[in-house]
Amino acid sequence: xxxxxxxxxIKLVLLEPEERAEHLPDDTKNLPFEAKVxxxxxxxxxxxxxxEIETPIGRKVKGILLSVSPPYRHNFGKPIRELIDIGKxxxxxxxxxxxx
Amino acid sequence: xxxxxxxxxxxxxxxxxxxxxxxxxxxxFGKIGFHYEELMSSIGYSIEDVGKILKxxxxxxxxxxxxxxxxxxxxxxxxxxxxxxxxxxxxxANASGSFKSRRAALSVYExxxxxxxxxxxxxxxxxxxxxxxxxxxxxxxxxxVQEVFDSKGIGQPEILEKGRKCEAYGAEVWQLTVGPxxxxxxxxxxxxxxxxxxxxxxxxxxxxxxxxxxEIGIEVKEKYGxxxxxxxxxxxxxxxVTGTARGLIEAGCEDTKVIGVSVDLRGLHMASDHDFxxxxxxxxxxxxxxxxxxxxxxxxxxxxxxxxxxxxDGYLLxxxxxxFYTTILLAQIEGxxxxxxxxxxxxxAIPFARELPEDKIIVVQETEYTGAGKHPFAQLxxxxxMGIEVSIGxxxxxxxxxxxxxxxxxKELGFEEYPMEDIKRSYLxxxxxxxxxxxxKELKFLKEEVKDKEDFVEKFLFEKGVKIxx
Numbered sequence: 001x002x003x004x005x006x007x008x009x010i011k012l013v014l015l016e017p018e019e020r021a022e023h024l025p026d027d028t029k030n031l032p033f034e035a036k037v038x039x040x041x042x043x044x045x046x047x048x049x050x051x052e053i054e055t056p057i058g059r060k061v062k063g064i065l066l067s068v069s070p071p072y073r074h075n076f077g078k079p080i081r082e083l084i085d086i087g088k089x090x091x092x093x094x095x096x097x098x099x100x
Numbered sequence: 101x102x103x104x105x106x107x108x109x110x111x112x113x114x115x116x117x118x119x120x121x122x123x124x125x126x127x128x129f130g131k132i133g134f135h136y137e138e139l140m141s142s143i144g145y146s147i148e149d150v151g152k153i154l155k156x157x158x159x160x161x162x163x164x165x166x167x168x169x170x171x172x173x174x175x176x177x178x179x180x181x182x183x184x185x186x187x188x189x190x191x192x193a194n195a196s197g198s199f200k201s202r203r204a205a206l207s208v209y210e211x212x213x214x215x216x217x218x219x220x221x222x223x224x225x226x227x228x229x230x231x232x233x234x235x236x237x238x239x240x241x242x243x244x245v246q247e248v249f250d251s252k253g254i255g256q257p258e259i260l261e262k263g264r265k266c267e268a269y270g271a272e273v274w275q276l277t278v279g280p281x282x283x284x285x286x287x288x289x290x291x292x293x294x295x296x297x298x299x300x301x302x303x304x305x306x307x308x309x310x311x312x313x314x315e316i317g318i319e320v321k322e323k324y325g326x327x328x329x330x331x332x333x334x335x336x337x338x339x340x341v342t343g344t345a346r347g348l349i350e351a352g353c354e355d356t357k358v359i360g361v362s363v364d365l366r367g368l369h370m371a372s373d374h375d376f377x378x379x380x381x382x383x384x385x386x387x388x389x390x391x392x393x394x395x396x397x398x399x400x401x402x403x404x405x406x407x408x409x410x411x412x413d414g415y416l417l418x419x420x421x422x423x424f425y426t427t428i429l430l431a432q433i434e435g436x437x438x439x440x441x442x443x444x445x446x447x448x449a450i451p452f453a454r455e456l457p458e459d460k461i462i463v464v465q466e467t468e469y470t471g472a473g474k475h476p477f478a479q480l481x482x483x484x485x486m487g488i489e490v491s492i493g494x495x496x497x498x499x500x501x502x503x504x505x506x507x508x509x510x511k512e513l514g515f516e517e518y519p520m521e522d523i524k525r526s527y528l529x530x531x532x533x534x535x536x537x538x539x540x541k542e543l544k545f546l547k548e549e550v551k552d553k554e555d556f557v558e559k560f561l562f563e564k565g566v567k568i569x570x
Contacts (some may be wrong), residue, residue: 015281031251037272056272057243058241078481080480080481082506090173094177095433100302
């Protein structure tokens with residue numbers, strides 16, 4: 001059960017595939033045009049229910065409840081071997097001399 | 101006609117309501133012309149006014165640095181007497197961490213002044229963050245519409261970070277799947293809310309960036325006694341080039357050459373669900389840079405105030421791997437860590453400087469903030485996950501969406517010169533579709549549109565059999 005007032009993410013279908021704009025590439029035109037919006041749940045509900053939220057600016061939007069306090073999953077990735085020692089190489093090659 | 105196309109017909113009416121009554125139609129003349137300078141001055145702000153307004157909300161007067169270690173390296177790898185000096189304008193110091201704050205500030209000021217309840221902007225991210233940051237300071241509501249996910253719900257790290265940042269400033273953020281209907285949805289929201297359209301492409305958006313070119317011109321003159329020889333500008337929708345060049349002219353630097361630079365993503369389709377997450381750059385690339393130069397008016401306002409071909413003296417393309425290399429180089433030898441997309445023009449500036457005499461001055465006019473997602477490691481980790489090969493080698497072997505090649509040495513940084521003539525011809529072809537006769541006033545307009553000081557346009561018209569009616 002997700003409680004009223006929880007910070008949640010909902011999903012909406014804005015356009016069905018047949019309603020989409022003309023001249024789209026093939027891999028896009030057969031897909032629905034969807035949106036995700038976050039805000040405060042206005043009533044108790046379960047994941048997957050159609051719910052109403054209040055957005056951070058106080059507008060009301062209806063959609064399917066996806067998750068509660070969705071975490072930010074993007075990060076710094078891993079060190080990329082091809083990049084990590086660029087500065088060291090450049091310093092050795094061009095900057096480590098007596099005139100600097 | 102589909103649902104989207106039908107709704108878009110309401111656009112002129114909605115635009116008028118959501119742009120403070122700015123009436124674009126009164127600037128048009130003939131079949132193809134419009135009075136550009138009159139449109140720009142119609143909003144009634146001088147460059148000094150704009151500077152003051154920007155200052156109120158923590159925008160502008162960013163520092164400019166001489167990149168001393170980098171400049172030493174450039175001298176070492178250039179022929180004797182060559183290796184121009186590079187200066188970097190650190191735009192990450194603006195309120196929202198990019199030059200886009202300049203673009204947003206005046207729109208949001210205008211929205212407040214005219215009594216709007218809120219502002220709406222569509223964006224790949226940095227601009228949304230800028231509008232949200234400005235709206236927070238002016239106590240306006242803000243809605244941001246952003247293309248974020250593919251159909252599997254996957255978003256690439258840079259986009260996710262930019263979405264987070266919009267949210268961080270308290271905006272309502274619409275994160276959408278891939279497709280040009282982003283414009284449609286922004287229009288639906290404008291119609292529904294009556295908020296101000298803080299479009300990137302109004303005269304407000306461009307006037308704000310004029311301050312950037314102006315600051316560069318004034319500061320270089322003060323420190324070095326003359327205008328910069330070149331300003332390298334990361335080019336996407338055209339506003340950055342347009343505003344910077346106009347500001348340089350305001351500062352008395354008419355002869356400074358303005359060079360656009362984009363990341364080469366040719367071959368990837370911008371509206372493709374499959375290609376969407378195979379781009380490691382979400383702005384500053386050819387997917388925007390080329391089509392917006394050819395047809396600037398493919399935007400969310402009736403006439404785009406960003407007209408890059410009026411100002412651009414050259415157009416250079418760099419590869420994704422080169423920009424990532426440059427980003428790490430900047431951090432490790434200059435001690436400033438900045439976001440990759442903002443280093444696009446810096447990447448071209450290094451090989452460009454090698455070909456210029458050592459007394460020349462190049463200004464790289466932007467940087468952007470860095471953070472989780474907005475970082476070469478994050479982008480390349482994700483690219484590898486999407487099946488893209490990352491290797492060391494010749495950066496010209498880069499294949500957008502398939503292969504990212506990182507140079508082994510700074511000497512291998514390069515660029516490809518995109519022929520300006522081709523873009524200008526494509527622009528003229530597009531503008532003159534179905535037209536067989538134009539007036540001499542329209543000819544003058546076209547010549548201004550493509551910065552033609554000789555008879556490029558006249559030759560094109562002759563070749564295409566378009567008559568000029570005196």
